[in-house]
Amino acid sequence: MRGLLLCMLLNTFCSAKAQNTDSITIRRITNEIMRNGTAYENLRYLCKKIGPRLSGSPQAQKAVEATMDMLKKAGADTVYLQPCMVPHWVRGEKEQGYIQWGTPEKRNLNLCALGNTYGTGPKGIRSTLVEVKSFTQLDSLGKRGLTGKIVFFNFPMNPEYIETSRAYGESGGGRRKGPAEAARYGAIGVMVRSLASNPDDYPHTGVTTYNDSFPKIPAVAISTNDADWLSSQIAQKKPLTAYLRTTSTLLPDVLSYNVIGEIRGTEAPEQILTVGGHLDSWDLAEGAHDDGTGVVQSIEVIRVLKALGIRPKRTIRAVLFMNEENGGRGADAYLKQAKAASEQHLFALESDAGGFSPRGFSLEMPPAQRSIQRWASLFYPYGVYQLEPGGSGADIGPLRAIGTALAGLRPDSQRYFDVHHASTDTFETVSRRELHLGAAMMAAMMWLVSEYGL
Amino acid sequence: MRGLLLCMLLNTFCSAKAQNTDSITIRRITNEIMRNGTAYENLRYLCKKIGPRLSGSPQAQKAVEATMDMLKKAGADTVYLQPCMVPHWVRGEKEQGYIQWGTPEKRNLNLCALGNTYGTGPKGIRSTLVEVKSFTQLDSLGKRGLTGKIVFFNFPMNPEYIETSRAYGESGGGRRKGPAEAARYGAIGVMVRSLASNPDDYPHTGVTTYNDSFPKIPAVAISTNDADWLSSQIAQKKPLTAYLRTTSTLLPDVLSYNVIGEIRGTEAPEQILTVGGHLDSWDLAEGAHDDGTGVVQSIEVIRVLKALGIRPKRTIRAVLFMNEENGGRGADAYLKQAKAASEQHLFALESDAGGFSPRGFSLEMPPAQRSIQRWASLFYPYGVYQLEPGGSGADIGPLRAIGTALAGLRPDSQRYFDVHHASTDTFETVSRRELHLGAAMMAAMMWLVSEYGL
Secondary structure, three states: OHHHHHHHHHHHHHHHHHHHHHHHHHHHHHHHHHHHOOHHHHHHHHHHHHOOOOOOOHHHHHHHHHHHHHHHHHOOOEEEEEEEEEEEEEOOOOOEEEEEOOOOOEEEOOEEEOEOOOOOOOOOEEEEEEEEOOHHHHHHHHHHHHOOOEEEEOOOOOOOOOOHHHHHHHHOHHHHHHHHHHHHOOOOEEEEEOOOOOOOOOOOOOEOOOOOOOOOOOEEEEOHHHHHHHHHHHHOOOOOEEEEEOOOEEEEEEEEEEEEEEEOOOOEEEEEEEEEEEOOOOOOOOOHHHHHHHHHHHHHHHHHHHHHOOOOOEEEEEEEEOOOOOOOHHHHHHHHHHHHOOOEEEEEEEOOOOOOOEEEEEEEOOHHHHHHHHHHHHHHHHOOOEEEEOOOOOOOHHHHHHOOEEEEEEEOOOOHHHHOOOOOOOHHHOOHHHHHHHHHHHHHHHHHHHHHOO | OHHHHHHHHHHHHHHHHHHHHHHHHHHHHHHHHHHHOOHHHHHHHHHHHHOOOOOOOHHHHHHHHHHHHHHHHHOOOEEEEEEEEEEEEEOOOOOEEEEEOOOOOEEEOOEEEOEOOOOOOOOOEEEEEEEEOOHHHHHHHHHHHHOOOEEEEOOOOOOOOOOHHHHHHHHOHHHHHHHHHHHHOOOOEEEEEOOOOOOOOOOOOOEOOOOOOOOOOOEEEEOHHHHHHHHHHHHOOOOOEEEEEOOOEEEEEEEEEEEEEEEOOOOEEEEEEEEEEEOOOOOOOOOHHHHHHHHHHHHHHHHHHHHOOOOOOEEEEEEEEOOOOOOOHHHHHHHHHHHHOOOEEEEEEEOOOOOOOEEEEEEEOOHHHHHHHHHHHHHHHHOOOEEEEOOOOOOOHHHHHHOOEEEEEEEOOOOHHHHOOOOOOOHHHOOHHHHHHHHHHHHHHHHHHHHHOO
16 A cells, blocks of 8 residues: 555656656747747748649649658758649639629629539529528429529528637538539539628638539639628529639649658658648648648658657657648548558647647647657647547548548638638738647647657 | 546547637637728828827817727627826927038938937937947946936847837837936937837837936937937037037926726626726827727727627626826826726736737736637637736736736737837738737737636
8 A cells, every 4th residue: 555655656756757858849849849949931932822722733742742842951850752642623713603683783692612513614504593491492492493593592691609619610511512502403613602701892712512413513602792782682582693704623643742751760761740731722822821830830740849859659640631622632642651651640739720829739649659648738838728529630641541640730720711712811901919829738738749659 | 546537538629619619609709800801091090180199288188088989889788988197298490400520511310209208398409429339339428428318229120039019118208217327427418319110201209207316307318220320420520519409398288088988797797807908109290009099999898799799707808908108107097996996907918019919929928827828729820829927017006905917919010119108100000810810810809818717
């Protein structure tokens, strides 16, 4: 009994001592990044010198080359490319769209084609507009109500959810599968209310997925202000005709790459810890928060460890994934290679929720592996207090198949859907300190897992 | 013993039940604000229709009138003005300043006069520039080193502090008392490095306080980029001459007002709970985060309770203080009236740290009164997790004298000193959701204190 007590006390003492040493390392990591971090200037380069980085575009290729250089400058032991074939969707000419209500009078809409959609052809399409507020309503309208029509999916994001990604998930069905579902009932086109948290005049794009059994009908996003206006017109029982024109098209797949830089572990180099974000972005904006920030933060994890001479016990690998937005082909290629080489993927962390002030990490792993939660007090002084179960990230998600413990950086979510997938996602909306603090917390997490495992 | 146990169980049960009812009320408050909040549009009006609101200016008077109307529209039972005499400082003509290094070549500086300073006269002043990195260094230079010189206080904000207000407090001495201290040693003018967290090209103003025993010498803030450049030039031992010209001056005090709107308590109306921010701002910007956001959030507290028909037991009073920036006269007037009328001021909450995502409340009260901490679980679902001892706010601070328990809304601080006291403090930098979430948390806190006291 006394032996047990002594043992427990000793254990507590040693653990407290370890945590104290750890807190000093995390403080060093954070100080270095808050003082000398390069993530912000790397992001400026990605946003301002390269710009939009849609998969298959020349800018995406430039981003591959530029981030290879950044990883080399950061001091990665090895930097290499991992090939993958990616969809090559092109928006074509600026989209046009307007509403008429039986008179020559028109009202133009702020709109853009959804990602991966096919165009209307050069003449555009014109038909009666039918508003739909749920899939149940869509089903009840059926072929009789929808054949030959243009469907307007008006699924507003619920402003009452404090975590905005919850509202995005819940209301995103209109964009993700609305065109496929409308085509099932003979509709000829789709307009989707943008997935934005606030009223604005910008269309927010995003990918949609067709069903091969039905026609691939053209689909666009319209701004939330336009959606509210349209809905109010329809509520007044005005018969509305919509016109849409997009020349977007999906070309054959092209070769692209994930960009990888790693620091080899000193004790268990075969155990791989991945930290990543995605290199591609939509074509409308600079892809600052989505996901330039995740890319430069991942590079910063490598840089800070090298700058401080901290040698991780396990291998830390920064992976800049290609094609998250409209295919996930980089993520697939990464898993495929991991399987082919029988790599041991212990842990992966993704930053793809914007470069805002970090508040926590969401943990996608069995409860037994959530030993990360024992580090809560190490993160708390930096405003990182949520270490809770939740989704991780689309790029690392496939690693689930090989049992990797996954985590996502969870930044403050209030502003994300103001800029997400819209032309407003620019460098200027990123705060240097918020970006760097997020990078510091990612580096701290990667270092802790490299030191202690899970 | 069984009786005590029963009693404890009952207590726990009742307390749990009360917390559950409370969480429903707080959810209703938050939902109403996140869905229908008017704070953002009120802020747009303050920033875009009125603009800078320096004490004594016509815009400050317009802000008094506009916010009276807003409080009436919010449904306050009574709305009234509380007079106070305020300093009337005017910046005068656009400031000029440059550096020369023995040749006709010049480099202009981004600068502005500090608040409440006197000008240089129309001809400006010119002298050798002496950089000072601490007050100890200033003292050691003394009269021999400083008489007739212009002193450059270069006190950078420490980027390693996660809470930026800590760095502001620590490095703020140069601005707050630098001119008075330099005058003690015979200096003829002062340049202060702006109190900004990041490198930028904007001068950030702020008040300075003279010492009546020494000359009131002109003082300006220069941008952080200019400060870094100047420091690097001086490090190369270049003899630098600085030229400054400002025509700023302090005119006689003028009459102004605090704006007050209240909801009378149903059970203990004599117990007053104050919630506030400050109406005045610096003259360089729209005063969005400092402190338009605190003003419109305080008005929103009144609006939401009225909109939901929630009748507080104690009196809730929104106070929009005048002259926080360069005098605190509104705060003084509020205390004076409280004393004169023997008012019972139980609690006061201030929002004057920017309209960013809320993270907590700092509690400035004796430990016995920190019963607020028992509500932690009610705030946690909204990302508000810090209920810790700390400073409250400059406007409610004087209420300390009559034993009022004080608290400050603690929003995320990473971006505040990018815009603080500079022309960049504009409406566009405020997030609607962040602003409204802060207002909701303030309303929740005010309602809880109105319901339970402390």
